[in-house]
Structure formats: structure tokens, C-alpha cells
Amino acid sequence: MPYLYNTPQDVQDMLAAIGAESIDELLDMVPDELKLDRPLDLPAAQGEMELEQTVGKLAAENRHAGDTVSFLGGGSYDHFIPAVVDAIGSRGEFYTSYTPYQAEVAQGNLQAMFEYQTMVTRMTGLEVSNSSLYDGGSAAAEAVLMAIATTRRKGRVVVPESLHPEYRQTIATYVECLGVEVVTVPTPTGVVDPDELRSVLDDQAACVLLQHPNFFGALEDTDTVTAATHEAGALLVAVFDPISLGLLKRPGDWNGGAENNSGADIAVAEGQCLGSPMAYGGPYLGIMACREKLVRRMPGRIVGQTTDRRGTPCYTLTLQTREQHIRREKATSNVCSNQGLFALRASVYLSLLGPEGLKETATLCLQKSRYLAERLADMDRFDLAFSAPTFKEFVIRDHQGKVDELVKQSLAAGFFAGVPLGQFYPELDDCLLVCVTEKRTKAEMDAFVDAIDRMAGSAGATGSLKATAT
């Protein structure tokens, strides 16, 4: 066996010390009638070299963002990952350690998490960050539970349709057993209509979730929505794209921010875009920050600074009395871990980018995405589905209504065209969500437009034809 040490002699010596005849005798703690009387029905073991061949064959059945030009987004993004992020993330001292129960031998992890928390507070404009949750969707759901506990409003939570559909589904699961209603506000224009929102807000609404840029890539009226939410006494949970903060106002600054006694109360995000691979959906990084007054309702591990018995500054886990190992069924949450390695990767990524690098990355996403949006909208076949300004994603409507075919043909031509929206929004079954990150080049986008142009029925890729057609 590859990872065992014990030689036959060791086994004999150890059994003798224990006073047992055999290993089977040790397993007799399991009653005979409950034992499995056959080997597990699993494939026979493969050595490392054989397994590499097996894996190679499976890998060859996948297409990926390295061999196919990707315009896929919707919460998982093909942003560039600098080599340093992988180098640091591959340090065994980081990735083979665990939750820092013994702070003296975990100062590396603890400091890295403290720095991560600091960066998150600076990015969000909120005072406190935890050391991360599972992913964006479950972080949004945990934020909802926080809001319910804080406001003691158990009637409903309000989610616009422009919030990621999978986040909405996750929230629905989290609150179903608690008897809390999820009210969905329609967003036919691609963004929240504040009047529509006000009509569902009452004194039983615990919170409003606002994703900005939203699932369609569009920018919301953050100030008005925040104000309307606070007028109703509900908490505003911001769902943000960390990359967008190179250009956009921080959630904590919405509607005048803390100075105006406003801004988001809780902010959550999917942190995969900060230096982690897409990995078919996980593991990812759930970012969560909140106002200081909410910290004792916050789930997850939090690292704090303190001093040791000699007075040396150091770091340790703190505010643990919120947590399940002490509070059991009265804990703020059942979360007992964090996504340490991915929070570390995010820290390294943000350290490499710095403020200017983040701004440049955001700007490239914005400019390039606008370029492709314009080129596609120039084609007869497409229009932009919504008029609100967008950041790095946008929705195109296929007048032929053949989105699935478009995706299929694009794949054959070497492109992941985007996310068909019909799977989430039946009324948008002729729409495609297209994403452009800083990695995409003009040449790739031009080639994509040309490839679509060559597809049957897509004739008329030029602006002049468009003008006459409409």
C-alpha cells in the first residue's frame, strides 16, 4: 500500500504490545452480524503510473477554458491566475495544515487570515470580515439567516430576480424549514424597479438582497434600493463582484455609506475570481463582511489580534462563543471551518494586484466586454436584452431563438458562447449571458463574431445591415 508504514514485523510487535492476536481481533468491536462479509465492489487499485493514464483518458474527454475561448460567466469566471498564487497555494505548510486550534504553531495561517479579513473590509467598506465561508451562494444564505436573527423578522426575505438564480434557490432551501417566505421581485428590465421593491417591503421583511453588478451583468440603482430597504427597517445584503470594486463604489458606501447611516449592512461575494480556478464549480470562496454591530450574529471563523503571555503581538481565533463547539444548538451557524486555502489565494492575488492592478483589471473587463457587446448587437441576429449599463457581462437576445444551437455550433468552432438563460428564466429562453474578462483578446472576440456570422442564418454581421434591418 502506498501510504502505510507498518512492516509485517511492526504489525506483530504492535499486536503483542496491545495483547491482541490479529488486526481482525481489534475489529471485533464491530458486531459480527454487522460486518461486511465480502470485499467492497470497487475497481482494483491502480498504481500512480496506471492511474495517470486512466486520468489522462478522462481528461481528454473534457474541453476547458485553456483550449476553448470562454465567454462563460454567471458567478464563475476565467480571470487570470498569476503563478505566484499557485506557488504559495502549493506550500504544504499551508495546504496540509488545519484550523488553527493551536495558535502557537499556526501563526502563518492566522496572520494570512487576518490580512485577508483586512483586505475584505477595505474592499467592502464594512468594518468586519470573517475568515470566509463555503461559496457565494451559501454565504448569501447565511447572510439571510443573520438578517432574520438580527431584525427578529421571520416573515420574509426579498430577492430580486436579478440575483443569481442558484443563490435564490440556495436561500430558499435555507429558510424553508424556518417558515420564512422568499418573495421574488420581478426584474423585467434586467434591474430592480425601486417602486416594485417598495410594494413588497413591510415590517415583516428581514432583508433585501441586491446583487451589483447583477446576474445579468447590469448595474443596479444601489442608492435608491438601499434607501428603500432601510426605510422599511430591513437589512440590505449586498452581493458583489470583487473584481468590479476596482471601479465601482464599495457596498458599504452605497447611499452615502456609514456617514449617512446607510450602505450595505452585510456584503457577500463569490471569491473564486480572486485567484482560484473554476474547477467545475468548487471549491470556491464565500466572502462575507458586515457592520461591526452585527458581528456577534456572524457565522464562521474570525481571527483576531492579541498579545501572548510575554506581550508579543500575535493572532488567534476569536469570538468563538458564537460557534457550534461551544453553543451547540444555540450557535449562530453550524459552520465550523473556512475555505482557508482559497482565502489565502485571494490574499496573495490581491497583494499582487494592489489597488491599481485591481482597477486596471476591472477596466479591461469593462472595455472588452463593451466591445463584444457592441459587435454582437451590431448583428441582425442579436440585440442587447436590457438597456441598463453593464460591467463584464451582458445579455443578448437571439432573434432566431436558437440559443442552444448557437452554443453547440460555437463549441464546434472553439468557443464557449455563454450561459443560456432559459434554464433559469423561461421568458428569456432566447437569451444568452455573455462574459468577457481581461483574458479575452480583440482577436478572440473578432473570431467569435466571425464564427457566428458564418453560422446558418446569421447573415448580416455589419452595422450597416443592422441599420436597415431595424
Added chain:
Amino acid sequence: MKNTRDTKSLFELSKPGRRATRLPVCDVPEHEITDLLPPSVLAERPPALPELSEPQVVRHFVNLSTQNMSVDTHFYPLGSCTMKHNPKRNERTAAMPEFAHLHPYQPEESLQGMLRVLYEMQEFLSEISGLPACSLQPAAGAHGELTALWVAAAYFRDQNSIDQHRKVLVPDSAHGTNPASAAMAGFQVVTVKTLQNGAVDMEDFRSKLDDQIAVFMITNPNTVGIFEPSMREIADEVHALGGLIYLDGANMNAILGVTRAGDFGADMQHYNPHKTFSGPHGGGGPGAGPICVAEHLRPCLPAPVVSKRETPGGEEFYLDFGGEKSLGRVRSFFGNVGVLLRAWSYIRTHGPDGLRKVSEHAVLNANYLLSRVKHFLPVPQGDRCMHEFVATVAPLKSEKGVTAMDLAKRLLDYGFHAPTVYFPMTVKEAFMIEPTETESKETLDAFAEVLFRITEEDPELLHEAPHSTAISRPDEVAAARKPVMCYCGP
């Protein structure tokens, strides 16, 4: 040798104008940003992130890494966490671009290799647990527990008996996540006592069992490392009242190929692939928390799962979003695929015989260490254990004032990570040791000898331990009273 300069906080190291990355020049016609976005949404300046050079970033984080103990560097007998060797083979598999750079919304035809791995993983986990239906979606062990309880709730809703089945029974020795998950799922938590040997107190259990039972959450082998002697009776009595048995699979490392949850009466279980199947713990995560359930609960599983269908050319794999009875979705996207890939790789390198050997040697190592430790630290559960055991430092405390924490801290000086201390709460001054199968007899001997030596040391020396680490005994009370949770300087 300690480099205190480069391990200053990133914000102290920062200097305006320093850069570590150079982004490509914009190759498309540029617009004024204010032409593209309304001024009301724009920030005056980007967030105040540190400004650093690449060498500085590398040196900072590499130096930080050396301040950690890890499985790669030290014996790490942290009970209930299964800190075993993390094979490098599995890291390489997960890092392959054909897996690492897959987008969750790619067309299924472009993902057949990935979906096949996940389908196989569902099958493997079902076979190992004896529970035929599997969801790979939960993101961590605690998330798997919660998901299983949601499965139970969905099941009772479907049976129109959710108003009756309100109680979740949890032994007092269980992980805190068990009662916390039950409360999050809207159930009423009832604690069941355990005996000194760690077994469920059947008298107490029966006094609390009634027709309101929804789920009995049992950890088996339990947190003191014994196989529950009344497992069958518990399952039978819970089932007779229409309740379900949930197995907390934290301790699966003890029973691979030996016994199966489905065969000893469980209806649901979660796995910790980062424990049992050697996924690295990542300094706190990521893990994963896949669950397996009995056939009658299959329709309630979260969506999607991977299914297979025959095609003229062979077979193809696809995402199955289930029916009305599905509890829905418990997170975004499919699951912690990177962790599952490592676990798949681990299972493939072991096969049925190898997995059984893993458990045999995990149990052998734990019993051997128990046989050595019991001579100087009492082990209330008795002379035998499965994969871990819990000693008590209580006599040493009353005799010399030495606590479990003192021993734990002093072990660090000798280059051993500490066991889990003060858990389970049912054992006073608990000292929970899980050596795992990937340690040698020499290491176990050295650990036992050092631990014995420490129990003989001057109590004063122990109260102030560790002595060899850069810091010693952080003031946790001060940290909690006036929390400083981020760097407050410029």
C-alpha cells in the same frame, strides 16, 4: 533565523507606487469610463489594498508558511480530524487544466470526462456506505449534516408527517455541528446521555424516544473511538417509530470495507473526503460533505446529481435536476469538485483491499498508541478503540494542577502537533488522539515517550509552555473582549 521583517503585515510592507503585476494593454477601442458607467456608481479610488512587489509577496507568504505545523512537516494527531498524509498524486490530478479550468455552465458534451468521474464517485461512495443514492453537492462535513437533515425534512413533508416528526436526538458526545445543524434545519434538539465508555445510555435514549422522533444523529465509531454497541437496537427502535438514522461519517477512516452505514441501520450519512479520503485540510478548508441516503430518500436529495443514459454510440453522462420532492439546492454550482477529484484519485489508488487496509492500520496504530498511553494517562473507555481514543488528564490536574491544555502546549515544544483537547465534553480534561494509518511505529513510540516525559515535568514549566515557539499562549480573553479583527493602520 526567523525573518521578522518580511512577516510584518502586508499593510506595513506596502509602499505607494509599488507594483507586482503588469496587465496587458487594452486592445479594443476604449471609451471614457464615464461614458460607459453612471458617475453615481463609480468609486473615487480603488480599495486601499497593499502595494507590493512580487518578491516581497513571495517572501512574505513563504515566511508565514514556515510558522505553521502541517501534516507535511509534523505528526498531527488531532483527534476527530484525521490528519493523514495528503498524497501528492491527488494534487496533480486536481490541478490538471482539463479539470481545474472547467466552467460549471459548460455544455455537458464538453464535460464527459468530468461527469464520468463524478458519476463514479457517487457509485463509490454508495458502495462504501451501503446507501444507494448519493449527492456530491454539500461543501463541508457540517454542510453535509445540514443537507441530510433537509433530506429528512423533505421526506417527512412528503409523508405529510413533518408536524409530528419534530425531534432530533443527539448524543452529548457528538460534534457541536450536529445540534447546530438540527437547529438550522428547524428541528427541536434533544440531547441523549452517553456512558463513561462512550456508548449511548440506552435508558436515557428510551426515555427520550417517542413518536415525535425525526432523526437520531449518531457518530459511529463515536467521538471516543468506540463502535456503538447498541447500534442495531437504536436503529430498530427509531425505525419502529417512523424516525430516521443519520450517521455522522466523520470517523469513516475506521470502518472502510469493515462495516457499512446502510448495513448497520443508517438511512443517511455524510462523508468528509478531506479526512477519510486524504484531501488536504487547507488550513481550515476547503473540504466537501457528500451524502449518501437509502433508496426511499433518493427523491429528496438536492439537485443536481450526475446520471447516465444509453446512447446509440455508447453512454453519456448528464446533470439530473430531480423532481418535485428534491429539497432543492444547498449551494451554488455542482459541489467541491476539486476535493472530490482528490478523493476519487485516492479511492482508485487503493481499491477495495487497500481501503480496508487503511482502516485496519488506522485501528492498529490507535490501539498501539492507546496501549502505551494508558500507563500514564487513564483512558476511561477501556483498553480497546477503533481509529482514535480519548485519554483524560483529570487525575494529573487534581494531583499537580497540570491541565490537558498544558500537555498540548508542551507537546509543541517537542515537535508534535497537539491532540484535540476538551472534546468530547463528556470526558473531563479530554485528550483525544487520532494517529491515523500513515504514521510509523517509530513516530508513535517517540510521541508516547515524549508525552510520558512531559507528565513528569515541572508543572510550572508546563503552565508556561510552549517555550520554543515565536509566541506562547495568546490572550484569548482580551482578544474576545475587545476584538481587533483587521489591521487598523493606513
